[in-house]
Amino acid sequence: xxxxxxxxxxxxxxxxxxxxxxxxxxxxxxxxxxxxTPQTIIVERFSEYVANGEVETAFICTESEHSALTACLxxxxxxxxxxxASASAGLALMHEMLFVTSGCRAPVVMAIANRALSxxxxxxxxxxxxxxxxxxxxIQIYAENAQEVYDSVIQAFRxxxxxxxxxxxxxxxxGFQLSHSVENVNVLPxxxxxxxxxxxxxxxxxTHEGKMAPLKLDPENPMTMGPLAFPNYYxxxxxxxxxxMKNALRVIREVHDEYAKISGRTYGDGLLDPYFLxxxxxxxxxxxxxxxxxxxVVDELRAEGVKAGLLRMRTFRPLPxxxxxxxxxxxxxxxxxxxxxxxxGFGGAVFHEVRHALYDLDxxxxxxxxxxxxxxxxxxxxxIRTIYEDLQEILAKKRVENPINYVGLRE
Amino acid sequence: xxxxxxxxxxxxxxKPDLFMSGHRACAGCAPATVMRxxxxxxxxxxxxxxxxxxxxxxxxxxxxxxxxxxxLHTAFENAAANASGIEAAIKMxxxxxxxxxxxxxxxxxxxxxxxxxxxxxxxxxxxxxxxDFLFVLYDNEAYMNxxxxxxxxxxxxxxxxxSPAGEVIPGKLEPKKPIADIMVAHxxxxxxxxxxxxxxxxxxxxxxxxEVEGPAFLHVFAPCPRGWRSDPAKSIELSRLxxxxxxxxxxxxxxxxxxxxxxxxxxxMAPQKKKPVKEYLAVQGRFRHLFTPKYEKLLDEIQRITDxxxxxxxxxxxxx
Numbered sequence: 001x002x003x004x005x006x007x008x009x010x011x012x013x014x015x016x017x018x019x020x021x022x023x024x025x026x027x028x029x030x031x032x033x034x035x036x037t038p039q040t041i042i043v044e045r046f047s048e049y050v051a052n053g054e055v056e057t058a059f060i061c062t063e064s065e066h067s068a069l070t071a072c073l074x075x076x077x078x079x080x081x082x083x084x085a086s087a088s089a090g091l092a093l094m095h096e097m098l099f100v101t102s103g104c105r106a107p108v109v110m111a112i113a114n115r116a117l118s119x120x121x122x123x124x125x126x127x128x129x130x131x132x133x134x135x136x137x138x139i140q141i142y143a144e145n146a147q148e149v150y151d152s153v154i155q156a157f158r159x160x161x162x163x164x165x166x167x168x169x170x171x172x173x174x175g176f177q178l179s180h181s182v183e184n185v186n187v188l189p190x191x192x193x194x195x196x197x198x199x200x201x202x203x204x205x206x207t208h209e210g211k212m213a214p215l216k217l218d219p220e221n222p223m224t225m226g227p228l229a230f231p232n233y234y235x236x237x238x239x240x241x242x243x244x245m246k247n248a249l250r251v252i253r254e255v256h257d258e259y260a261k262i263s264g265r266t267y268g269d270g271l272l273d274p275y276f277l278x279x280x281x282x283x284x285x286x287x288x289x290x291x292x293x294x295x296x297v298v299d300e301l302r303a304e305g306v307k308a309g310l311l312r313m314r315t316f317r318p319l320p321x322x323x324x325x326x327x328x329x330x331x332x333x334x335x336x337x338x339x340x341x342x343x344x345g346f347g348g349a350v351f352h353e354v355r356h357a358l359y360d361l362d363x364x365x366x367x368x369x370x371x372x373x374x375x376x377x378x379x380x381x382x383x384i385r386t387i388y389e390d391l392q393e394i395l396a397k398k399r400v401e402n403p404i405n406y407v408g409l410r411e
Numbered sequence: 412x413x414x415x416x417x418x419x420x421x422x423x424x425x426k427p428d429l430f431m432s433g434h435r436a437c438a439g440c441a442p443a444t445v446m447r448x449x450x451x452x453x454x455x456x457x458x459x460x461x462x463x464x465x466x467x468x469x470x471x472x473x474x475x476x477x478x479x480x481x482x483l484h485t486a487f488e489n490a491a492a493n494a495s496g497i498e499a500a501i502k503m504x505x506x507x508x509x510x511x512x513x514x515x516x517x518x519x520x521x522x523x524x525x526x527x528x529x530x531x532x533x534x535x536x537x538x539x540x541x542x543d544f545l546f547v548l549y550d551n552e553a554y555m556n557x558x559x560x561x562x563x564x565x566x567x568x569x570x571x572x573x574s575p576a577g578e579v580i581p582g583k584l585e586p587k588k589p590i591a592d593i594m595v596a597h598x599x600x601x602x603x604x605x606x607x608x609x610x611x612x613x614x615x616x617x618x619x620x621x622e623v624e625g626p627a628f629l630h631v632f633a634p635c636p637r638g639w640r641s642d643p644a645k646s647i648e649l650s651r652l653x654x655x656x657x658x659x660x661x662x663x664x665x666x667x668x669x670x671x672x673x674x675x676x677x678x679x680m681a682p683q684k685k686k687p688v689k690e691y692l693a694v695q696g697r698f699r700h701l702f703t704p705k706y707e708k709l710l711d712e713i714q715r716i717t718d719x720x721x722x723x724x725x726x727x728x729x730x731x
Contacts, residue, residue: 018494027472029500029504030500031495032495056507057503058500058502060499062492062540063539064531066489067492067495067532067533070489070533071492071499074493075497076496076500078496078501079509080499080500097489104485146631208476217481217483218481219515220456221606222479222481224478224482226484227476228467228471230472230473233473233474
């Protein structure tokens with residue numbers, strides 16, 4: 001990394017506070033939110049910034065998550081930079097509006113402190129909430145630690161608002177493991193972040209009056225947004241969203257690289273973050289904070305001479321298919337870790353996607369699934385080590401006995 | 412509030428239509444007339460947001476639109492939340508010098524489903540937060556867009572496709588939810604009712620709703636000939652009859668003070684002018700079953716409830 005990296009101060013922040021701090025620095029016009037554990041600290045901290053006059057942001061404490069996202073969507077279409085945060089049941093209540101937000105091409109940024117879904121009710125961490133929304137048309141970035149949470153939120157505004165993308169983006173942080181754990185976080189100066197995110201720009205479109213005008217609700221250039229589209233047009237709207245997702249693969253990398261130049265921090269290529277993968281024979285694929293635990297185990301195994309590696313997926317939507325293929329084509333056995341379930345499916349969501357991506361390889365690795373950590377259950381280094389041992393056994397036997405496995409489950 | 416806006420019929424006729432022709436509303440659709448009248452009352456830059464419903468689907472079929480103002484639809488239950496976001500964005504963008512408008516009026520429009528039922532949470536929240544916007548309810552008394560299903564705004568005895576008049580049940584069993592009074596209970600600065608027959612009164616009330624600072628709520632009566640099984644040529648007459656029978660009295664509540672509007676005040680002053688509810692019900696197919704021996708008792712009940720609500724209103728207005 002070049003030495004243009006800007007001097008930063010180190011703060012002790014938990015993941016939620018890191019989100020709030022990043023939002024404070026990102027010149028956000030409207031924040032609308034509703035409290036839910038483990039996201040609450042985000043809105044509490046942000047409320048303090050508002051109360052102390054530290055931000056120029058309209059803060060709307062809505063009466064529900066549905067209205068929180070609606071208000072962000074409407075404000076975004078009016079031209080504001082917007083942010084909200086939620087988790088679990090709150091995200092589920094937003095479900096309808098998630099699709100409307102991406103369909104309206106509103107670049108809302110949302111932090112999700114990942115939490116289990118009811119029933120039984122459980123406030124602790126797993127990724128069932130965001131995985132259930134993977135087809136909602138939102139970009140999904142999963143952070144490994146509080147530092148990455150901070151960096152990702154800042155990057156998310158740039159990614160979402162990029163004219164080739166114009167899609168809403170979620171930054172996901174594991175509930176409690178990240179949301180409530182205090183870590184050292186290096187933060188950039190306010191003016192540097194403000195300059196990095198810039199002032200929101202709008203693509204120019206042709207209005208019904210035949211004028212070229214910025215795409216927003218503006219009395220001078222009336223536009224109808226959120227219209228009714230019949231079978232003769234609806235499909236094309238959806239195809240455009242897919243194209244925007246494809247563009248996001250490029251933009252996420254570009255924004256990541258540009259940010260790296262000022263911060264000195266990289267997360268793989270912004271999409272995939274490999275660890276000791278180049279010569280690995282066995283590998284784990286996972287997202288979120290668990291990658292930290294896996295890295296510890298990889299270090300141990302490497303010290304023992306085992307060619308173990310890790311592929312952390314930072315970006316799950318859009319899915320970096322080519323990157324996954326390239327990263328894993330030489331690996332002989334892969335364990336995909338899912339912190340959610342797809343009931344009645346063949347394994348979890350990440351397993352579906354990774355195994356699917358590898359299908360076109362001439363020489364396919366064995367790919368097995370490990371479901372873990374639901375409802376906040378701890379996953380220990382010992383359990384991770386067992387997964388690597390299973391992969392070694394698969395290689396020795398040259399066959400898979402149990403494609404779907406559960407980590408640390410009473411059975 | 413500013414000095415009352417004075418206008419002539421000619422002024423209104425000459426004002427360009429901001430809800431334009433070419434939409435696909437049914438013949439005799441009163442809500443479409445209501446939209447046109449609302450848009451005649453604008454005073455400057457305005458953004459309109461609308462809940463899912465008849466007026467949304469007939470007016471914005473891609474790639475066409477009837478709206479000559481910026482217009483947004485996002486979902487069914489959240490017109491007031493849309494308005495919250497728009498209003499907050501405008502204020503902050505203005506503060507940061509990113510838009511040039513001194514002020515932008517925000518109007519949220521929803522039908523009875525999007526107000527009484529699925530929309531009431533967002534509406535209650537938005538007015539509690541004090542956003543400066545006008546919410547207009549066009550009440551055609553059922554989910555007409557989906558095919559005449561009952562809502563919280565459907566009146567007692569009306570036959571709808573989910574409260575059909577059958578052998579043992581005489582249509583809807585419950586009276587209308589008193590939505591405008593519920594909005595008054597939120598202690599917002601302006602609540603009023605209006606009917607398109609009294610178009611001048613309606614336009615004036617829209618304007619007042621825009622002029623007050625803070626949330627305003629306007630409940631507009633809007634006959635639907637398809638759903639009410641009424642003559643499409645008589646929608647505006649029905650709008651008058653509803654007022655003359657006191658089924659839908661016209662009033663305003665400004666800062667908590669109720670006041671009858673002229674058409675209803677006339678009846679309050681000369682009670683002999685109050686027409687029997689039967690006259691209103693008899694011309695609508697949705698009440699046809701009430702005119703059979705089996706269910707005719709319900710006519711008395713409807714009259715009783717109408718009178719009771721009218722008396723309550725008179726009391727609130729300091730009359731009687």
